[in-house]
Amino acid sequence: MAEQAGLHFIGVLHGDIASREDAPKNYDESDRVGTLEIYPEYQEGLDGIEAGQTIVVLFWLHKSTRDVLKVYPRGDQSRGLRGVFATRSPVRPNPIAISELQVLAIDGNRLEVSGLDILDGTPIVDIKKQISK
Amino acid sequence: MAEQAGLHFIGVLHGDIASREDAPKNYDESDRVGTLEIYPEYQEGLDGIEAGQTIVVLFWLHKSTRDVLKVYPRGDQSRGLRGVFATRSPVRPNPIAISELQVLAIDGNRLEVSGLDILDGTPIVDIKKQISK
Numbered sequence: 258m259a260e261q262a263g264l265h266f267i268g269v270l271h272g273d274i275a276s277r278e279d280a281p282k283n284y285d286e287s288d289r290v291g292t293l294e295i296y297p298e299y300q301e302g303l304d305g306i307e308a309g310q311t312i313v314v315l316f317w318l319h320k321s322t323r324d325v326l327k328v329y330p331r332g333d334q335s336r337g338l339r340g341v342f343a344t345r346s347p348v349r350p351n352p353i354a355i356s357e358l359q360v361l362a363i364d365g366n367r368l369e370v371s372g373l374d375i376l377d378g379t380p381i382v383d384i385k386k387q388i389s390k
Numbered sequence: 391m392a393e394q395a396g397l398h399f400i401g402v403l404h405g406d407i408a409s410r411e412d413a414p415k416n417y418d419e420s421d422r423v424g425t426l427e428i429y430p431e432y433q434e435g436l437d438g439i440e441a442g443q444t445i446v447v448l449f450w451l452h453k454s455t456r457d458v459l460k461v462y463p464r465g466d467q468s469r470g471l472r473g474v475f476a477t478r479s480p481v482r483p484n485p486i487a488i489s490e491l492q493v494l495a496i497d498g499n500r501l502e503v504s505g506l507d508i509l510d511g512t513p514i515v516d517i518k519k520q521i522s523k
Contacts, residue, residue: 262397262450264484285521302459305476317395326435342517343438351397351515382484384475
């Protein structure tokens with residue numbers, strides 16, 4: 258199918274998770290730390306983010322398959338196949354992951370964060386303020 | 391800048407919000423209802439979504455400007471400009487919105503939902519399970 262909108266990556270994640278086997282299943286089960294490097298042309302957009310804050314980060318899962326619509330949730334075959342839209346599987350037609358991460362420190366265009374469940378080298382698509390619960 | 395990844399729209403929103411002036415500021419301030427029409431080739435991915443559930447929906451804000459990095463949060467000029475990544479503004483380099491919506495009913499490839507703050511006709515990019523709080 259034709260691509261209908263194009264993404265511009267705003268940065269890249271530097272972390273210590275090298276393979277999916279080593280990745281926590283979700284951000285709420287992780288205390289892994291890493292750095293969001295935002296490209297200089299987007300740095301101005303970070304203004305107002307503070308250490309101690311929780312941010313919502315969208316990643317482009319560049320290693321994910323896009324042509325699968327049914328998966329075993331969390332890889333557990335005993336629970337049967339489910340539609341990808343009923344899961345948080347990284348496999349989906351548009352492989353965008355949403356993580357809620359804690360900002361540990363900010364240094365110019367680099368944000369040190371914790372809570373990562375994402376592979377080193379993954380492109381960053383967006384950062385948003387968390388909606389207060 | 392070159393586009394670095396391409397999105398395939400999985401469906402389109404049908405609702406009654408025709409302009410940004412008429413849109414609630416956020417999904418947590420909205421009880422507006424509408425229908426997520428998922429294109430038939432992606433319908434299988436809905437398997438497992440149930441009425442009564444809250445889902446996370448990613449929209450592509452096709453009418454948003456992409457070249458602005460500072461905004462007045464919620465349009466309030468008294469608070470000064472902020473970087474878009476410190477806000478939920480629809481204006482951002484990759485205009486993807488995240489909404490948490492309640493599923494009222496499912497009929498094949500159509501999901502009736504409430505909580506909308508998104509314009510009628512907006513393309514849908516992804517649906518995910520909500521992470522339990």
